[in-house]
Amino acid sequence: MNEMLKASIYLKGILPLMEDLVAFDQTAAQAIKGKRLILQFEIKNGPSAHIIIRDGTICHGTGKHPLPSVRLTFKTPDLFNRMFEGEDVRPGLRKGIPHLYFLIKKFPILADRLTYYLEGAGKNATDPAVIDFQVKIGLHAMLCGMAAVATDDPDLRNIADSTPFGTLLINVLPDGPFGTFSKIRQNGNFIFSVSFNQPVKHANAVMEFASADVAKQLIDGKLNAVTTIGLGKDIKIGGLLPLIDKASIFLYQFDKVINN
Amino acid sequence: MSQKNNERYSYENSLNLFARAAKIIPEGIYGHQNPAFVIPGASPYFADRAEGGYFRDVDGNEFIDFLCGYGPVVLGHNHPEVENAVRKQMAKGSCFNHPGELMVQLAEKITSLVDLADWAIFAKNGSDVTTWAIRVAREFTNRKKIIMAKGAYHGAHAWCTDYPGGVLPEEKENILAMNWNRIDELEKLTATHPGDIAGIILTPYHHPTFAAQEMPVDGFWKKIRKICDREGILLIIDDIRACFRLDIHGSHEVFGIKPDMICFAKAMANGHPISTAVGRDRYREAAEAVFFAGTFWFSPVPMAAALTTLNILETSDAIPKMKQLGMRLKNGLEDLGKKHGYNVTVSGPSALPYMTFDDDPDLYHIQVFCREMIARGIFLHPHHNWFICAAHTDADIDYTLKTADKVFPIVARELGA
Numbered sequence: 111m112n113e114m115l116k117a118s119i120y121l122k123g124i125l126p127l128m129e130d131l132v133a134f135d136q137t138a139a140q141a142i143k144g145k146r147l148i149l150q151f152e153i154k155n156g157p158s159a160h161i162i163i164r165d166g167t168i169c170h171g172t173g174k175h176p177l178p179s180v181r182l183t184f185k186t187p188d189l190f191n192r193m194f195e196g197e198d199v200r201p202g203l204r205k206g207i208p209h210l211y212f213l214i215k216k217f218p219i220l221a222d223r224l225t226y227y228l229e230g231a232g233k234n235a236t237d238p239a240v241i242d243f244q245v246k247i248g249l250h251a252m253l254c255g256m257a258a259v260a261t262d263d264p265d266l267r268n269i270a271d272s273t274p275f276g277t278l279l280i281n282v283l284p285d286g287p288f289g290t291f292s293k294i295r296q297n298g299n300f301i302f303s304v305s306f307n308q309p310v311k312h313a314n315a316v317m318e319f320a321s322a323d324v325a326k327q328l329i330d331g332k333l334n335a336v337t338t339i340g341l342g343k344d345i346k347i348g349g350l351l352p353l354i355d356k357a358s359i360f361l362y363q364f365d366k367v368i369n370n
Numbered sequence: 371m372s373q374k375n376n377e378r379y380s381y382e383n384s385l386n387l388f389a390r391a392a393k394i395i396p397e398g399i400y401g402h403q404n405p406a407f408v409i410p411g412a413s414p415y416f417a418d419r420a421e422g423g424y425f426r427d428v429d430g431n432e433f434i435d436f437l438c439g440y441g442p443v444v445l446g447h448n449h450p451e452v453e454n455a456v457r458k459q460m461a462k463g464s465c466f467n468h469p470g471e472l473m474v475q476l477a478e479k480i481t482s483l484v485d486l487a488d489w490a491i492f493a494k495n496g497s498d499v500t501t502w503a504i505r506v507a508r509e510f511t512n513r514k515k516i517i518m519a520k521g522a523y524h525g526a527h528a529w530c531t532d533y534p535g536g537v538l539p540e541e542k543e544n545i546l547a548m549n550w551n552r553i554d555e556l557e558k559l560t561a562t563h564p565g566d567i568a569g570i571i572l573t574p575y576h577h578p579t580f581a582a583q584e585m586p587v588d589g590f591w592k593k594i595r596k597i598c599d600r601e602g603i604l605l606i607i608d609d610i611r612a613c614f615r616l617d618i619h620g621s622h623e624v625f626g627i628k629p630d631m632i633c634f635a636k637a638m639a640n641g642h643p644i645s646t647a648v649g650r651d652r653y654r655e656a657a658e659a660v661f662f663a664g665t666f667w668f669s670p671v672p673m674a675a676a677l678t679t680l681n682i683l684e685t686s687d688a689i690p691k692m693k694q695l696g697m698r699l700k701n702g703l704e705d706l707g708k709k710h711g712y713n714v715t716v717s718g719p720s721a722l723p724y725m726t727f728d729d730d731p732d733l734y735h736i737q738v739f740c741r742e743m744i745a746r747g748i749f750l751h752p753h754h755n756w757f758i759c760a761a762h763t764d765a766d767i768d769y770t771l772k773t774a775d776k777v778f779p780i781v782a783r784e785l786g787a
Contacts, residue, residue, distance in 0.1 A: 265539060266534060268534075339405070339406045340399070341411070342385065342411015350733055351580060
């Protein structure tokens with residue numbers, strides 16, 4: 111297992127879900143109530159990301175923030191991954207002693223609530239609002255995870271190179287959520303980017319789920335995407351299929367890394 | 371069997387069968403025949419029978435078959451002479467401890483047809499022979515690296531597949547890629563890896579999926595040959611797809627290529643499973659050093675089919691007929707496109723045409739076009755080149771064009787011209 115890739119996926123694919131979590135879950139919202147800080151995660155010789163906690167919201171960003179309130183540094187990606195998976199790991203605290211209480215007592219609440227919806231008892235919820243939320247964070251994780259793998263997996267560099275430029279729109283009918291995974295040109299090279307519930311000007315390829323229920327089944331691993339597409343009803347695809355083809359390779363790898 | 375009427379087709383039996391298949395077969399239908407590669411939910415998934423230039427699916431829908439089993443069917447499905455030869459051999463047996471006389475006869479036939487062929491070996495699929503051929507190049511040169519064109523398909527083996535599942539990076543580390551028609555990139559690769567390139571494997575013309583086909587630019591093959599001679603690199607032609615459809619002596623004759631080895635498969639036994647690699651005498655020793663075996667490769671049944679097919683292709687007007695029918699289809703579709711406000715291009719040799727809309731980089735237009743043609747009994751693949759066979763008729767082309775005349779406006783209504 112490539113620990114650095116896993117760390118990248120956690121930082122770029124899972125950490126962004128905190129944004130959605132505090133907007134939906136009361137317990138999580140309570141945990142950050144009144145807090146105002148910028149929490150930065152850094153892995154030595156590896157990826158970094160930060161979250162900005164302010165006014166009851168969380169905003170995720172990749173890379174280092176110029177003025178973090180707290181800097182958590184990890185000597186190895188393995189240490190970060192173990193912490194992310196709930197083990198009692200002490201990162202280096204470079205900055206932010208005044209926020210120690212929040213880090214020890216409140217931040218784990220966010221992680222616990224996310225786990226509740228993704229893997230815990232909340233996974234079997236029947237409340238439509240919870241299901242909609244799970245679809246939302248599931249789709250968000252898929253998109254961010256695909257981009258993390260496409261950007262950082264050394265074994266899939268050839269696949270990233272040969273991925274066609276363009277935007278794949280993934281949409282849940284009838285009312286969303288929806289998001290995009292794009293390969294775009296930048297400074298003579300390319301990057302992978304995602305958007306979530308933002309207006310889409312043109313999609314080069316489209317994947318549509320017939321309902322939130324179908325999307326949830328796929329996210330929960332209860333539905334095989336390839337055969338469901340073949341059945342022609344619950345998941346429809348169209349447009350630039352090579353883009354969908356490559357995105358599905360990144361998605362498969364994302365799933366493999368976080369479940370191993 | 372003949373093409374059906376004006377009803378729009380539906381595919382309930384295909385879909386039901388696929389649902390059953392999905393329970394006990396990974397992906398239901400895997401590889402290039404997976405439904406996602408065509409038009410999911412709007413094309414047949416399972417075939418029932420075929421005759422001449424037509425096939426029938428499990429829903430009883432009949433189609434003019436412009437895919438021909440992805441190429442092997444060159445004379446038409448269920449060709450009486452070929453099938454008679456097959457039945458005769460089947461009556462004698464199909465799997466022996468030893469090859470039959472037919473293997474020698476077939477090798478004699480192929481070496482007499484293909485100018486550079488001093489020897490021939492046989493297998494079952496294209497991948498078998500392309501993979502073996504690059505090993506022969508490595509054995510002959512004592513070098514490691516192989517150059518191929520980006521987007522080219524040489525089979526599903528680890529060295530050449532685009533898909534990473536189960537493939538080790540080490541299996542790809544000696545494979546280099548150049549863009550089609552880019553001699554400058556080839557020069558760069560040979561300069562970067564001097565004395566380390568064993569072979570270049572290329573198709574006679576470029577036939578990627580999801581894109582228009584590309585012919586070689588003027589002087590391409592002469593330059594390739596010159597570089598190979600200068601650098602001591604073997605030139606392997608992967609003629610699996612076009613095979614003997616363009617020329618009974620091989621596609622290299624059409625394009626003026628002077629290869630060292632050639633791989634053939636699809637259009638040599640009219641649908642029966644056999645492939646062959648041929649080469650010059652100087653590579654025989656290396657060929658003998660590369661172990662090559664497969665349980666079913668010596669079966670005389672496909673060899674009987676191959677001998678009969680090659681004889682018919684050699685003595686009939688099948689090859690010029692396919693060329694002429696393909697040209698009618700190409701010109702007709704391009705004219706109809708214009709009539710309906712589209713610039714469409716039918717690329718590739720006329721016997722293996724593929725249509726693209728010029729302003730359709732995302733493939734939406736070709737997908738709607740093919741969906742509607744399929745629904746009216748004309749099987750055109752939206753992402754892979756098409757095939758003309760000798761059983762197709764002028765009436766089939768007329769009907770196809772008449773249908774396309776109705777379908778272009780549907781594309782316009784759905785997506786805009």
